[in-house]
Amino acid sequence: MSRVDDDRFFDPVIETMPREEIERLQEARVLQLLPYAYSHSPLVREVWDAAGVKPEDIRTLADFREKVPFIDKDIIRNFRDRHGDPYGGLACAAPPKLRGVGFTSGTTGDPTPLPRSDFHVAIAGLKRELWHMGVRATDYFTYALFTFREGMMTDRWLDSGMRPIALQHSPDQMPYLVQVSRQFRPKAMFMLSTPLVMALEHYQKNTGDDLREAFSSYGGVVFGGEQVSPHCRQVVEAWGLEIFELTSLGDISTAMECKAHDGMHAWEDLAMIEHLDPSSNASVADGERGELVVTALLDDVAPLIRYRTDDLIRFTRKPCTCGRTHGRFKPIGRKGDEMFIQGRSILPVDIFPLMEQFPEAHAGLFQMVRPQREMDALTLRVGYDESALTDGAQALGARIADTLTLTLRVPVIVETVSNESLLKSGPPHKIPRVVKA
Numbered sequence: 001m002s003r004v005d006d007d008r009f010f011d012p013v014i015e016t017m018p019r020e021e022i023e024r025l026q027e028a029r030v031l032q033l034l035p036y037a038y039s040h041s042p043l044v045r046e047v048w049d050a051a052g053v054k055p056e057d058i059r060t061l062a063d064f065r066e067k068v069p070f071i072d073k074d075i076i077r078n079f080r081d082r083h084g085d086p087y088g089g090l091a092c093a094a095p096p097k098l099r100g101v102g103f104t105s106g107t108t109g110d111p112t113p114l115p116r117s118d119f120h121v122a123i124a125g126l127k128r129e130l131w132h133m134g135v136r137a138t139d140y141f142t143y144a145l146f147t148f149r150e151g152m153m154t155d156r157w158l159d160s161g162m163r164p165i166a167l168q169h170s171p172d173q174m175p176y177l178v179q180v181s182r183q184f185r186p187k188a189m190f191m192l193s194t195p196l197v198m199a200l201e202h203y204q205k206n207t208g209d210d211l212r213e214a215f216s217s218y219g220g221v222v223f224g225g226e227q228v229s230p231h232c233r234q235v236v237e238a239w240g241l242e243i244f245e246l247t248s249l250g251d252i253s254t255a256m257e258c259k260a261h262d263g264m265h266a267w268e269d270l271a272m273i274e275h276l277d278p279s280s281n282a283s284v285a286d287g288e289r290g291e292l293v294v295t296a297l298l299d300d301v302a303p304l305i306r307y308r309t310d311d312l313i314r315f316t317r318k319p320c321t322c323g324r325t326h327g328r329f330k331p332i333g334r335k336g337d338e339m340f341i342q343g344r345s346i347l348p349v350d351i352f353p354l355m356e357q358f359p360e361a362h363a364g365l366f367q368m369v370r371p372q373r374e375m376d377a378l379t380l381r382v383g384y385d386e387s388a389l390t391d392g393a394q395a396l397g398a399r400i401a402d403t404l405t406l407t408l409r410v411p412v413i414v415e416t417v418s419n420e421s422l423l424k425s426g427p428p429h430k431i432p433r434v435v436k437a
């Protein structure tokens, strides 16, 4: 079988492209993008001029890695505030190319507006993921969106023949999700998050409905917003669903696990990935912990170039058993979320598995309170399930504090609040894991 006909992939030529070809493709796209971005994006021009770099200085990927200046969220916000430009100087195009506006999820700081073009990079990647989960032309999949924004436009799926069933990403829509699952027998579910799993669990408890039966047509479910907690995984797998975790690829696109479940694939034809030391510009070794830095390769409306995402990842380009050749990573947390308690580094990822042992708190809703980066004690706000309390919220807090102090080997202070009130603090698909107060 030639690569072109490999039915395992939506786009076999791209998905299994040899490493050298990916690099050549990236180089061609970067060299086309840079002069365009420099002449059209006011932010890129300002940053490059300040660094004394011109597009003609960049002739290879090696030049790119050596010379192109970085941008980050603060640089974009700063430009936005100085110039009163809602796009932070990123927009390269005006209508008709600029077709709409999307937003980042805004868990840290205010949501950043992202101008959108006709070609939607995230959907280009998602078609490959859904195919991998078993969706083919004429198959339905459920498509729960955070807001009625660009993704709602179902014509973006036409070329694939896949049929989205649009829902809102909201806990109160879950009975409807169950209903359309029975009516249309969709092949994939996009996507669940902690609040939606809690709502479905609740629905099942109250109605006695058999969700394993309702969800029996699905080849898999995408889970995103944040990492799946052990409890959520157990609940979702009990419905007979295989979980594919999804994360953001630095606001350019998304990255998702394959059936190997050993990292999330980043599509390197759509985005160039660098994996750098968080406090310098040095490249980090394959598999080690570094900061994700991305460059959008197919975006002529608002391309991010060498964008420091603040996301800490472990990235590898070692071949994956699924047959794809694109790199994959495991998210660790956000650089800006890291706390040092008496010198010891703590991230939300360290707390997640510890919540399992407390049935009242096993939904895994907790927040790290981070007034500053370095503290003498870790303050945690922990959500509890009212109906599961045995000896009161205060006693639960004391038990959690004692156990975590022993496990993490730093002083831990616990405040308890109900799950319901914690859920109110977040966007629909997650709660902020790190808060100032």
Ligand SMILES: [Zn+2]
Residues within 6 Å of the ligand: 258, 259, 260, 265, 320, 321, 322, 323, 324
């Ligand atoms: Zn894979």
